[in-house]
Amino acid sequence: MVIWDIQTGALINNIPVESNRNAVLVVNQRTIALLGQNSFCIYDGLTGTRLCDGKLPPSRRVRFGAHWTHGDSLRFAMSSETDGELVIGIYELQPASSPPLVVVNSFPAPLHHGGFCFSPIALHACFSTLDEVVILNLRDSKVLFQSKVFQQYPFSLPRFSPDGRFFAFKARGRVIIVLENTSAGYVTHSVLKPRLEFELFSFSPFGTSIMSRGPQGTQLLDYSTRRSAPSPAKIGSDNQYGDHLVTYSHDGTRIITARKGGRVATVFDTLSGTPQRSVDTNLEILGLGIVGDTIYITDAHELVRWDLEACGTVQGARGAGRVTVNLAPHIRADIVAHAAFSRDCSQIAFATDHTVFLYDVRAQGIVSQHREDRNIMAILFCPDGCHLYVTTSFCGMFESHLVKLKTGEDRCLVNPTWSMDRILRSPHGYGVRSGSEWVEDSGGNKVLWLPPSWRMDPIWEARWDGNFLALVDSKHPVPIIIEFQPRSLLSLTRSTDT
Numbered sequence: 001m002v003i004w005d006i007q008t009g010a011l012i013n014n015i016p017v018e019s020n021r022n023a024v025l026v027v028n029q030r031t032i033a034l035l036g037q038n039s040f041c042i043y044d045g046l047t048g049t050r051l052c053d054g055k056l057p058p059s060r061r062v063r064f065g066a067h068w069t070h071g072d073s074l075r076f077a078m079s080s081e082t083d084g085e086l087v088i089g090i091y092e093l094q095p096a097s098s099p100p101l102v103v104v105n106s107f108p109a110p111l112h113h114g115g116f117c118f119s120p121i122a123l124h125a126c127f128s129t130l131d132e133v134v135i136l137n138l139r140d141s142k143v144l145f146q147s148k149v150f151q152q153y154p155f156s157l158p159r160f161s162p163d164g165r166f167f168a169f170k171a172r173g174r175v176i177i178v179l180e181n182t183s184a185g186y187v188t189h190s191v192l193k194p195r196l197e198f199e200l201f202s203f204s205p206f207g208t209s210i211m212s213r214g215p216q217g218t219q220l221l222d223y224s225t226r227r228s229a230p231s232p233a234k235i236g237s238d239n240q241y242g243d244h245l246v247t248y249s250h251d252g253t254r255i256i257t258a259r260k261g262g263r264v265a266t267v268f269d270t271l272s273g274t275p276q277r278s279v280d281t282n283l284e285i286l287g288l289g290i291v292g293d294t295i296y297i298t299d300a301h302e303l304v305r306w307d308l309e310a311c312g313t314v315q316g317a318r319g320a321g322r323v324t325v326n327l328a329p330h331i332r333a334d335i336v337a338h339a340a341f342s343r344d345c346s347q348i349a350f351a352t353d354h355t356v357f358l359y360d361v362r363a364q365g366i367v368s369q370h371r372e373d374r375n376i377m378a379i380l381f382c383p384d385g386c387h388l389y390v391t392t393s394f395c396g397m398f399e400s401h402l403v404k405l406k407t408g409e410d411r412c413l414v415n416p417t418w419s420m421d422r423i424l425r426s427p428h429g430y431g432v433r434s435g436s437e438w439v440e441d442s443g444g445n446k447v448l449w450l451p452p453s454w455r456m457d458p459i460w461e462a463r464w465d466g467n468f469l470a471l472v473d474s475k476h477p478v479p480i481i482i483e484f485q486p487r488s489l490l491s492l493t494r495s496t497d498t
Contacts, residue, residue, distance in 0.1 A: 015048045065118030077118035086111045107138040115157045121164030145186040161207040244472040244479035247288040258285045289341030296345045300336035342385045
């Protein structure tokens with residue numbers, strides 16, 4: 001354990017400690033406590049002297065949720081399982097007392113897995129996984145908030161503010177969602193989207209701002225201003241924070257949109273300008289496709305087909321056909337992060353963090369796979385139906401390339417007839433670069449100016465399909481869809497209305 005003076009940067013002490021200590025808690029400016037799964041140690045940070053040590057109560061699956069000072073002592077919250085039951089205990093460390101560890105209070109709670117955090121002011125506890133957040137009132141074990149939220153990988157623990165008024169968690173779309181603790185329950189207060197990629201975040205000591213940290217740097221975010229956002233009840237029924245998914249019919253007369261991880265799909269008729277919404281797909285949507293009058297939707301567990309009437313409305317809220325997607329034994333469906341349909345919807349590409357799987361709809365099985373060394377951020381079928389556009393990320397740097405998944409082979413081939421410039425442009429040569437304020441034609445001439453809020457960084461937030469350009473970043477309440485006319489520099493903007 002290394003200790004520095006944060007004002008001068010001078011090294012104060014270097015204390016050898018046991019490797020199983022996984023939590024560092026500062027009692028005051030001199031006293032430091034180290035917690036492990038079954039024991040604790042308290043040191044004098046200036047001299048390196050071990051003041052005392054001891055054992056924690058015997059239990060399984062120990063998780064530390066919070067720590068705070070109480071006079072000259074340190075208190076911390078710990079969740080653990082004993083005899084198959086979950087107990088959340090509040091403990092106090094008193095280095096000068098005997099024994100140094102005192103149980104202040106304990107609360108039985110319903111069994112929950114995942115990360116654990118705790119608010120000592122509100123006596124609320126949170127348990128979170130990659131796809132669910134649950135907040136409990138420990139006084140009566142009542143569930144105050146529970147939602148499928150699809151947190152962004154890499155996973156970051158949610159946080160309570162120091163005063164217990166706010167709660168924040170990381171969600172897909174690279175956003176931080178801030179909820180306010182009110183008498184009516186937890187309600188959405190604001191949605192923050194840091195401009196830099198981030199992995200971790202925390203509230204400031206006085207709860208006035210949030211600091212996000214990642215490979216690209218550190219940002220200080222102001223969440224004090226309430227921003228319009230849906231109520232928590234809508235988070236469970238339709239994910240309001242995922243990037244937009246957009247697909248088009250072959251003739252361009254119909255556009256289908258949905259939020260990634262949401263349950264609502266919208267059919268937009270480009271001829272009449274009339275949007276029609278399916279009430280409930282009963283899927284947490286990962287991919288969309290359309291062939292003729294049939295919409296295809298998948299969540300990696302199931303593939304559902306909807307038939308459209310001539311007027312563009314959706315027949316049957318539950319879909320005309322529902323087929324189980326069989327990804328076993330290659331992959332668990334619950335760890336799939338991305339999905340993309342081929343043009344004829346005969347194949348689906350599913351991607352985890354590092355592997356792309358090609359699924360054949362007719363054969364109902366995986367026919368090929370390809371592994372990436374870097375984290376996969378986006379996948380998209382090329383118009384030829386044979387190649388995939390794959391974007392990966394490593395330490396904040398993005399890389400895109402084209403791959404061909406050959407049936408029966410666990411490798412990819414790059415087709416030299418395709419270029420990245422072609423996939424990022426319309427057939428008539430219109431294109432846009434990452435972060436650019438202009439759409440340009442094939443000669444580099446500026447065609448359409450993009451307002452600051454429309455500009456894309458990274459580039460996968462822009463999706464070309466034929467003459468349509470869709471801006472799909474989650475910060476937009478609806479996807480922004482622009483159609484470029486082939487014989488004119490005039491563009492027509494259409495936005496779906498959800």
